[in-house]
Amino acid sequence: DAGVIQSPRHEVTEMGQEVTLRCKPISGHDYLFWYRQTMMRGLELLIYFNNNVPIDDSGMPEDRFSAKMPNASFSTLKIQPSEPRDSAVYFCASSAGLASSEQFFGPGTRLTVL
């Protein structure tokens, strides 16, 4: 398996634009996680899915953020409209379970909102 795949690797956009980040988890993993990492706040969990169903979205900062998982091999994180404070590295991770299982992280998407 190629591991968790994320695209794009880098995204530069202007304030107000829509941004869509994409993730392909490892085949067979039941859990998918979206994280955001900044120097100030560290690695924060935004939302996680179990068997394509959103379970906990308490980390989603506001209504501008939305995430979907239409099937077991694809998930998106959308920001609309984007703001400069959304600039961060966004990671997708997948695992076979929750706290008892290791998570496999993708390479991340570095988002810059001007």
Add this chain to the structure above:
Amino acid sequence: SQKIEQNSEALNIQEGKTATLTCNYTNYSPAYLQWYRQDPGRGPVFLLLIRENEKEKRKERLKVTFDTTLKQSLFHITASQPADSATYLCAPGEYGNKLVFGAGTILRVKS
């Protein structure tokens, strides 16, 4: 609220020495605790998982301890090498629940 604390200052050590990183937690009763390594520009990579009923876990030059009374985990790298330089994240998790990541400790090993 749940709080996870790791050494906020970077840890600088000499090659060959043992590095010890600390992870403390409060208002939390994790059944598992994981440690990850993160290199600049990359995603975290899993290193070790220890369960609440395990006092110690080893993997090659790595050793993790888990003291549920002190609410603390220690992560040791013996015979450290410059290639061990990275940020190390601890992530406790309660049974059936998600992981919560600490802010990480930067380790620098000098030759």
